[in-house]
Amino acid sequence: MSEHTIADISGAGDGLVTTTPTPVLRLDNIRKSFGSTQVLRGISFDIKPHEVVALLGPSGSGKSTLMKCVNLLEQVDDGQIWLGDTDITDPRANQDKIRARVGVVFQQFNLFPHMTVLRNVTLAAIKVHHWNRDRAETRALELLDRIGMRAKANSYPDQLSGGQQQRVAIARALMTDPELLLLDEITSALDPMLVGEVLSMVAELKSQGTTILMATHEMSFAHDAADRIVLLRRGVIAENGTPQQVMDESEDPETREFFAHFRH
Amino acid sequence: MVDSHIQQDLAADATPPVSEVELSRREYRRRQQLKSVVTSLVSTIVLALIIVVGLKMSPGWPRVRQTFFSAEYFAKSFPEVLDGLWLNLKVLVVAVIGVAIFATLIALVRTSKSPVMFPLRALAAIYTTVMRGIPMIVILYLIGFGIPGLQLTKQRIDPSLLGTIAVIMGYSAYVAEVLRAGFNDVHPSQRASARSLGLTAGQTTWLVVVPQALRKVAPALMNDFISMQKDVGLISVLGAVDAVRAAQIEVASSYNFTPYVVASLLFILMSVPFILLNDWYSERLRKREQSGGTV
Numbered sequence: 001m002s003e004h005t006i007a008d009i010s011g012a013g014d015g016l017v018t019t020t021p022t023p024v025l026r027l028d029n030i031r032k033s034f035g036s037t038q039v040l041r042g043i044s045f046d047i048k049p050h051e052v053v054a055l056l057g058p059s060g061s062g063k064s065t066l067m068k069c070v071n072l073l074e075q076v077d078d079g080q081i082w083l084g085d086t087d088i089t090d091p092r093a094n095q096d097k098i099r100a101r102v103g104v105v106f107q108q109f110n111l112f113p114h115m116t117v118l119r120n121v122t123l124a125a126i127k128v129h130h131w132n133r134d135r136a137e138t139r140a141l142e143l144l145d146r147i148g149m150r151a152k153a154n155s156y157p158d159q160l161s162g163g164q165q166q167r168v169a170i171a172r173a174l175m176t177d178p179e180l181l182l183l184d185e186i187t188s189a190l191d192p193m194l195v196g197e198v199l200s201m202v203a204e205l206k207s208q209g210t211t212i213l214m215a216t217h218e219m220s221f222a223h224d225a226a227d228r229i230v231l232l233r234r235g236v237i238a239e240n241g242t243p244q245q246v247m248d249e250s251e252d253p254e255t256r257e258f259f260a261h262f263r264h
Numbered sequence: 265m266v267d268s269h270i271q272q273d274l275a276a277d278a279t280p281p282v283s284e285v286e287l288s289r290r291e292y293r294r295r296q297q298l299k300s301v302v303t304s305l306v307s308t309i310v311l312a313l314i315i316v317v318g319l320k321m322s323p324g325w326p327r328v329r330q331t332f333f334s335a336e337y338f339a340k341s342f343p344e345v346l347d348g349l350w351l352n353l354k355v356l357v358v359a360v361i362g363v364a365i366f367a368t369l370i371a372l373v374r375t376s377k378s379p380v381m382f383p384l385r386a387l388a389a390i391y392t393t394v395m396r397g398i399p400m401i402v403i404l405y406l407i408g409f410g411i412p413g414l415q416l417t418k419q420r421i422d423p424s425l426l427g428t429i430a431v432i433m434g435y436s437a438y439v440a441e442v443l444r445a446g447f448n449d450v451h452p453s454q455r456a457s458a459r460s461l462g463l464t465a466g467q468t469t470w471l472v473v474v475p476q477a478l479r480k481v482a483p484a485l486m487n488d489f490i491s492m493q494k495d496v497g498l499i500s501v502l503g504a505v506d507a508v509r510a511a512q513i514e515v516a517s518s519y520n521f522t523p524y525v526v527a528s529l530l531f532i533l534m535s536v537p538f539i540l541l542n543d544w545y546s547e548r549l550r551k552r553e554q555s556g557g558t559v
Contacts (some may be wrong), residue, residue: 073456096462096463099459099460100461101462102318108441110456123461
């Protein structure tokens with residue numbers, strides 16, 4: 001496959017920012033236990049602006065927990081998470097404000113079933129960011145147009161296919177230009193026919209420079225779309241590098257085993 | 265793809281010849297339908313006859329007819345009872361609003377998780393348990409005679425006001441539990457998704473959880489509303505001159521019970537639209553849920 005990885009990103013460092021930019025997200029030694037089970041045992045990595053990072057790992061490796069910690073749906077036991085210059089693990093931080101800066105797309109779409117597509121997409125912009133309705137709807141229709149869902153603006157979620165619902169959920173997360181987009185296994189609940197349409201949307205977001213952290217089981221998609229792969233195993237980072245480094249060139253026997261069924 | 269659509273359209277336009285088998289099936293279904301209509305008609309007539317003959321044959325029937333279904337007393341008491349019904353309607357409107365607010369508050373408290381709310385949560389749990397255990401009429405007596413007994417004001421408190429408070433307190437306990445079931449029925453992922461958009465806890469509750477919960481429990485709520493409609497007639501025990509009390513006054517002066525029948529008829533008429541509405545709405549929800557299959 002092509003070699004569009006780290007080189008592209010470092011080359012993309014535009015003229016305005018000369019020194020190394022502040023990472024969009026910085027995880028510093030994150031720990032989390034449930035009862036006596038240590039799920040995350042010291043996770044540290046950065047995500048630079050415009051970077052797409054894929055979080056891989058077998059079931060139970062801590063991917064979902066890590067995503068929940070970043071989204072403040074779970075509280076960390078130790079370590080710090082920085083979103084830009086904000087320490088979001090600081091209990092004094094305004095959690096609602098932080099959540100409003102991060103877009104999240106869930107495995108089960110979680111659109112609000114009692115609201116139309118348009119209202120789903122504009123809700124946060126109007127209620128949280130206090131945009132006026134006209135501005136929010138203009139922006140929403142523009143987004144829906146781009147994903148080919150404008151005709152469905154007044155439909156309810158149960159009138160859409162799974163792939164359409166997930167595309168709307170992505171539009172909802174993108175509505176207010178979040179600093180970071182979290183995609184939590186967004187194709188796991190879709191049948192294979194619908195996975196493609198959602199993944200091509202993610203590829204388009206990448207080309208527009210959206211910073212993305214995605215937990216996924218789509219190996220070939222991670223290989224092609226991610227700038228970097230973080231492989232979790234038993235709560236620690238087993239690998240952290242370009243898709244080539246991690247998926248093709250790793251010497252680690254367990255890593256080789258994990259990617260064994262993936263041949264591109 | 266496009267071709268097959270056109271073919272389907274053509275097939276739909278030209279009526280294809282119906283096979284012998286289908287014709288005989290249709291004939292059979294027609295016969296079956298006729299048979300069931302005749303059967304239901306006959307059974308209805310038989311039942312009506314049994315009731316009429318049974319009444320006519322019972323020795324006390326003429327007395328009962330005179331006492332409960334007298335046209336003369338019907339006409340005489342009707343205006344008074346209808347007048348009283350206005351009070352029931354007013355009490356009902358106020359009580360519905362009161363119950364909606366009070367019950368929602370109780371339900372929200374009971375489903376809250378914050379430790380600050382613990383004492384309120386315990387209080388709400390005790391309240392719903394106790395209130396649902398007391399007969400409505402006893403609640404009315406306790407409020408209606410207990411509050412004036414405190415002698416907080418010099419003037420007499422309007423019994424219809426006390427009755428309204430009692431109805432609100434009693435029904436809020438039932439409605440709160442229905443609402444609580446509805447709140448718990450909204451999947452936690454909906455809350456997570458709203459919070460991750462940056463909505464506050466309060467916004468999440470009002471914009472996402474409550475509307476979905478109300479849809480889920482609407483038939484149960486309407487049922488409570490219908491039973492509240494007749495229970496506002498109980499305020500008569502406190503002396504408020506509502507439809508039931510007006511009927512009672514008429515009865516006391518004539519010893520003819522027709523005014524009670526008048527009051528009952530008016531209460532039935534008042535509830536029929538809501539019963540029909542509830543049936544229609546529940547049926548619609550049921551159809552929507554079963555849209556996946558017909559069996």
